[in-house]
Amino acid sequence: MTAVRAGDADALIRRGPDPRCFLILVYGTDTGLVAERAKQLAESFVADPGDPFAFILLDGDTLAADPGRLADEAGTVGLFGGRRAIRVRAGSKPFVAAVEAALGATVAETRIVVEAGDLARNNPMRTLCEGSASALAIPCYPDDARALADLIDRTLREQGLGIDREAREALAANLGSDRRASLSEIGKLALYAAGKDRVTIEDVEAVVGDASAGLLNAVIDATFAGQPAEVDRGCRRFRHEGLDPGVIVGSALRHALTLLATRLEGEGKSPSALAAGWRGLHFSRKASVEAQLARWSPASLQRAVTLLHETVLACRRASPDLAAAHASAVLLRIAEGARRS
Structure with missing residues (x-):
């Protein structure tokens, strides 16, 4: 089984998934977190995410109509060599057959990241990925208090900012259950506090709320x-x-x-x-x-x-x-x- 516990996901992504798991399913109710993690996993694998030969974006409905395409893309060698990433965004049609074909193919120097919504435990896509030695299944559910605190600290640190404990608690209390919305609020706060060393409770009160x-x-x-x-x-x-x-x-x-x-x-x-x-x-x-x-x-x-x-x-x-x-x-x-x- 290669299912990842929700609380271990961020640490796994930071250190990098097992190289033997070339296909990664990212799913869950927090669509913002699903999109963020899928983007990070796909783009971090290649030298230049802007290179169309190294980074491929596919639609799930396209794969539903052509199940063999994902395996073909995964087996293709880049024009100039090097590693390649394929990011798949789920549509309205099931494409588990395409994922199954890709898992059965010989894949080297390519990472496939499949972005999906909430999947039940017995969902065929989730069952397939959790049961494969070549795949990971990473759940994305709304952040708990510990995850929110870590997100706040990490995001502000990237902007050269620290944050007071009281300010962190106040900000976390005002963040919602969607990672994308939370990042937007933290980004606004970082912009407001630009030029300072630390974010204070006064900064949070000035930016958050009506x-x-x-x-x-x-x-x-x-x-x-x-x-x-x-x-x-x-x-x-x-x-x-x-x-x-x-x-x-x-x-x-x-x-x-x-x-x-x-x-x-x-x-x-x-x-x-x-x-x-x-x-x-x-x-x-x-x-x-x-x-x-x-x-x-x-x-x-x-x-x-x-x-x-x-x-x-x-x-x-x-x-x-x-x-x-x-x-x-x-x-x-x-x-x-x-x-x-």
Whole structure:
């Protein structure tokens, strides 16, 4: 069996696959990671990826119509000699027969990299490659925390940058499950921090996230943390910028419902443990949300939910100016109640 464990894939690619495995299947749910690894494995094998005689790109649908072509290409000697790479991108048609023919051919100085999507354990292509001594099957699934940290460090290091631990944790918390998107975000951060030695938490906060969404979250957190002065300033700013009051109250309602559900489902747990399980919570809000979970009881949250729900309906029926007044009043009322508690 030549299946590679997901956690061992990056190390294997860095040191180089076993030369006896001339065909490498790269598959999985993370399409960005599949594309990145397939590109790296194919291009690193040849001296010049831009040489059309050394680097061949084939489509899976083409091979489905002509199963013998992959073996023919793999057995072809380059015009000027040297190593060759063939990268195959899966299409809509199965081409396992072409891969099987290539594995049965005599291949020297050529690496075949097959790029596929998510393949079940019993998929014929995966079964064939995992069972062949001449092939490797490398899975690509969304990065876990350790893989994300390694990706961040490695990518920034290539740009001559280090990163503070707090900044790394904050950046990792904001990266998604697609390697291509993660690399894009890290690239933007590296560009922003160009000329510096290290990336700081301030750099991450400046590049990652949406400013208006951050302000809205700040107003909502101030509301449930019992900070009426901050709520008043935020509401006046939103009114000046023309944000729909119903959006503000609706966001506060969703936050109250999430607080309530978290308290009810996590009975007996500490506020820190409850905040840690809050899906999608931005790192910068963690301390505030912990304090809110400690401050609010389920009964008081239920009253806030009722009040916010009534205000959402009132905002829909009112004129823009009156709706803004409704929104400010309810948030200030909740903040005052939280402060007194």
